[in-house]
Amino acid sequence: MAQVLPAERDLRRVIGDGDGVPDGEVEGLDEQALVDLYRSLVLLRTYDERSVVYHRQGRIGTYAIFWNHEAMQAGAVHALSDDDWIFPSYRESAIGLLRGMPAATVLSWWRGHPAGWWNPADYNVGSICVPIATHVPHAAGLAWGKKLDGEPSVAIAFFGDGATSEGAFHEGANFAGVMSAPLILLCNNNQWAISTPLSAQTAAETLADKAVGYGMPGVRVDGADVLAVYEAVREAAERARAGGGPTFVEAVTYRCAPHATADDPRAYIDLERVEEERARECVGRYDGYLRRLGVLDDALTEEIRGEAAEMLRRGIAEAESLPEPDPAVVFEWAYAEPPPALAHDLAELRRVLGGSLG
Numbered sequence: 540m541a542q543v544l545p546a547e548r549d550l551r552r553v554i555g556d557g558d559g560v561p562d563g564e565v566e567g568l569d570e571q572a573l574v575d576l577y578r579s580l581v582l583l584r585t586y587d588e589r590s591v592v593y594h595r596q597g598r599i600g601t602y603a604i605f606w607n608h609e610a611m612q613a614g615a616v617h618a619l620s621d622d623d624w625i626f627p628s629y630r631e632s633a634i635g636l637l638r639g640m641p642a643a644t645v646l647s648w649w650r651g652h653p654a655g656w657w658n659p660a661d662y663n664v665g666s667i668c669v670p671i672a673t674h675v676p677h678a679a680g681l682a683w684g685k686k687l688d689g690e691p692s693v694a695i696a697f698f699g700d701g702a703t704s705e706g707a708f709h710e711g712a713n714f715a716g717v718m719s720a721p722l723i724l725l726c727n728n729n730q731w732a733i734s735t736p737l738s739a740q741t742a743a744e745t746l747a748d749k750a751v752g753y754g755m756p757g758v759r760v761d762g763a764d765v766l767a768v769y770e771a772v773r774e775a776a777e778r779a780r781a782g783g784g785p786t787f788v789e790a791v792t793y794r795c796a797p798h799a800t801a802d803d804p805r806a807y808i809d810l811e812r813v814e815e816e817r818a819r820e821c822v823g824r825y826d827g828y829l830r831r832l833g834v835l836d837d838a839l840t841e842e843i844r845g846e847a848a849e850m851l852r853r854g855i856a857e858a859e860s861l862p863e864p865d866p867a868v869v870f871e872w873a874y875a876e877p878p879p880a881l882a883h884d885l886a887e888l889r890r891v892l893g894g895s896l897g
């Protein structure tokens with residue numbers, strides 16, 4: 540009988556505070572790799588901040604903000620190879636950028652344009668999953684399939700603290716455990732599910748404790764420490780590739796932006812706590828780490844930020860230059876032989892939309 544250890548209690552950290560807490564080091568990351576990681580963090584941060592502006596300008600729809608979640612996304616992707624599969628939730632909508640997906644594609648998704656529906660096989664990045672946790676069984680199935688095919692790829696599924704209360708999470712985790720699938724369950728514990736706090740979500744002491752029930756290790760990391768996430772995911776991937784099965788990684792952070800552009804957290808959140816968390820946000824912490832190490836200065840920072848800003852400028856221009864989609868797309872692909880009522884509904888939609896789109 541395999542022995543399953545209880546989940547780790549302490550949060551793993553690598554980045555110090557530039558004061559009393561010393562910086563650690565991750566083996567095997569040279570200067571170039573450290574700067575590449577920074578580039579990815581800045582790209583995600585820029586995407587996120589610009590998207591809030593685009594939303595306010597009416598250029599994209601309701602948008603799920605991921606400010607201060609960049610470290611868990613970039614840290615995890617950099618720890619994987621391009622053959623590994625990523626299953627994002629709406630919180631990781633732009634993670635494909637780290638696999639070379641154009642910004643216009645992700646922005647198109649948020650504009651409700653079909654150009655935002657990429658082919659997952661082009662980037663090994665699954666579709667953005669909005670229903671909570673339903674992508675966990677998909678990721679488990681893909682990981683199991685890779686194992687059956689004798690391929691060394693692993694899959695990673697990103698989901699939130701709230702998702703751990705969903706049936707699909709439990710089914711996917713259990714299946715992965717039983718099949719020893721090469722899966723990484725990356726739980727973004729930002730301590731809120733819209734307005735539901737973690738304390739109302741679970742009676743478990745930690746979310747990583749859930750791993751024990753599925754016979755897999757549970758690891759807890761500081762989710763705003765990109766190097767701690769990197770190291771934990773790299774270990775989980777090595778274990779999975781070696782036939783060791785799945786790992787649950789709980790990346791603990793705090794949601795210090797609204798859930799989405801449609802949310803006003805002042806109705807339920809402690810604003811002082813938010814300010815504290817914003818002061819220790821993940822991009823600034825890694826920036827400080829690299830400067831203490833002597834591999835980052837103002838000139839390089841400016842260059843990296845400029846590149847990211849330019850990518851977004853071009854991305855939104857490209858997304859906005861696409862022709863309006865035919866509204867018929869809403870009715871296609873659900874049926875091999877659409878029922879006649881749908882033709883009536885489409886005609887009605889064209890009439891309501893008038894000449895502009897029809």
Ligand SMILES: Cc1ncc(C[n+]2csc(CCOP(=O)(O)OP(=O)(O)O)c2C)c(N)n1
Nearest residue numbers: 630669670671699700701702729731732733
């Ligand atoms: C199956 C399902 N139920 C409810 C919702 C509505 N909903 C959207 S986001 C959200 C909260 C999810 O919280 P969490 O899993 O912690 O992820 P976070 O948004 O914090 O990243 C809920 C309940 C949904 N999208 N899908």
Ligand SMILES: [Mg+2]
Nearest residue numbers: 699700731732
């Ligand atoms: Mg959450």
